[in-house]
Amino acid sequence: MTQQQVLDLYFLDARHKLIEVAAFLDRVERADGKDDFRLKAFRAALGRLNDGQNEKVKQVLLAFSDPTTRPIAKAKGKSAAGAWAGKTG
Amino acid sequence: MRYIEPHAHMVSRVTDDYERMAIAGCEVVCEPAFWAGFDRSSAAGFYDYFCQLTGHEPARAAKFGLKHFSWLCINPKEAEDVKLAEEVIALIPEFLNCPNVLGIGEIGLNKNSRNELKVLEMHVALAARYHQLILVHTPHLEDKLKGTRLILDVLKSDRRIRPERVIIDHVEEHTVGLVLDAGFWAGMTLYPETKCSPARAIDILETYGQEQIWLNSACDWGISDPLAVPKTALEMKKRGHPAAVIDKVIYQNPKLFLGQCPKFKISSKDR
Ligand SMILES: [Zn+2]
Numbered sequence: 001m002t003q004q005q006v007l008d009l010y011f012l013d014a015r016h017k018l019i020e021v022a023a024f025l026d027r028v029e030r031a032d033g034k035d036d037f038r039l040k041a042f043r044a045a046l047g048r049l050n051d052g053q054n055e056k057v058k059q060v061l062l063a064f065s066d067p068t069t070r071p072i073a074k075a076k077g078k079s080a081a082g083a084w085a086g087k088t089g
Numbered sequence: 090m091r092y093i094e095p096h097a098h099m100v101s102r103v104t105d106d107y108e109r110m111a112i113a114g115c116e117v118v119c120e121p122a123f124w125a126g127f128d129r130s131s132a133a134g135f136y137d138y139f140c141q142l143t144g145h146e147p148a149r150a151a152k153f154g155l156k157h158f159s160w161l162c163i164n165p166k167e168a169e170d171v172k173l174a175e176e177v178i179a180l181i182p183e184f185l186n187c188p189n190v191l192g193i194g195e196i197g198l199n200k201n202s203r204n205e206l207k208v209l210e211m212h213v214a215l216a217a218r219y220h221q222l223i224l225v226h227t228p229h230l231e232d233k234l235k236g237t238r239l240i241l242d243v244l245k246s247d248r249r250i251r252p253e254r255v256i257i258d259h260v261e262e263h264t265v266g267l268v269l270d271a272g273f274w275a276g277m278t279l280y281p282e283t284k285c286s287p288a289r290a291i292d293i294l295e296t297y298g299q300e301q302i303w304l305n306s307a308c309d310w311g312i313s314d315p316l317a318v319p320k321t322a323l324e325m326k327k328r329g330h331p332a333a334v335i336d337k338v339i340y341q342n343p344k345l346f347l348g349q350c351p352k353f354k355i356s357s358k359d360r
Pocket of ligand 1 (some may be wrong): 096098120123195226307
């Protein structure tokens with residue numbers, strides 16, 4: 001596909017998703033209380049979009065990933081939070 | 090359009106889904122054993138589940154002209170209890186001769202714990218002993234990268250395992266290269282919010298090529314779409330991919346991998 005074809009097919013959808021991200025940030029910043037590791041990871045991932053690197057989606061996924069390599073001692077639950085809490089378990 | 094759905098949890102879906110899939114061009118559906126959304130209380134619960142996967146579900150699919158195949162294991166979400174896992178794994182050999190069983194799956198990791206890893210190794214040993222294909226689940230979200238690396242280490246360290254007989258599922262942009270470079274097959278799961286979207290899956294096909302890779306919906310009891318594969322095929326068409334390329338990805342590729350199991354026959358003629 002040419003850039004024009006990609007824009008024709010995906011621009012409105014991407015614009016919509018970007019506005020949703022902006023609204024999410026406004027919403028969470030407007031709310032009382034404290035944030036946690038998830039929002040910190042989210043902001044770090046956002047930063048990867050503008051640092052001139054290729055493979056932006058890979059960089060964003062890596063920003064949310066557990067970078068450690070050893071298995072944890074025990075699974076305490078079953079679910080994933082979407083961002084690494086920064087502890088090695 | 091014809092397609093194979095190589096990963097769907099039909100026990101969690103209504104019969105109407107079989108009808109919709111058949112209308113959309115599905116010819117074959119394959120069902121790995123997975124977590125029911127709650128923990129089963131004993132190995133007997135798994136025994137009943139394996140009976141469902143090898144008897145009841147193929148009959149339900151056949152009413153819509155769909156061939157149904159299954160994979161057996163105790164899934165990684167219930168693998169923290171090693172004693173239970175040993176009991177369940179001991180049940181599996183008696184089901185391996187069932188005509189619709191393709192292999193061991195979906196095994197793998199969930200939270201990347203030591204016990205999960207131990208149970209993964211037990212499953213890999215079982216598959217090697219009985220010459221079974223393997224279907225691997227990689228962990229969700231922040232755990233995927235680490236889990237994929239640990240899984241690759243386990244598979245590569247067992248010399249009996251041939252990578253072309255193993256599919257590593259739920260790959261995304263940060264793991265697909267690791268899997269393909271090591272010679273394994275990669276599965277891309279089209280699942281809302283937590284895995285690939287159709288657009289991203291096609292991006293991956295355009296970037297990494299169309300060899301040793303398939304698409305699946307992994308539809309289950311969560312919000313998910315049993316028609317995700319044909320919808321992605323439609324999006325490939327919108328991007329200008331030729332019909333032959335689409336057919337390769339959604340039909341020929343899964344047929345090639347699954348055909349390594351002699352029981353996998355699509356029709357009497359096996360087109
Ligand atoms: Zn699954």
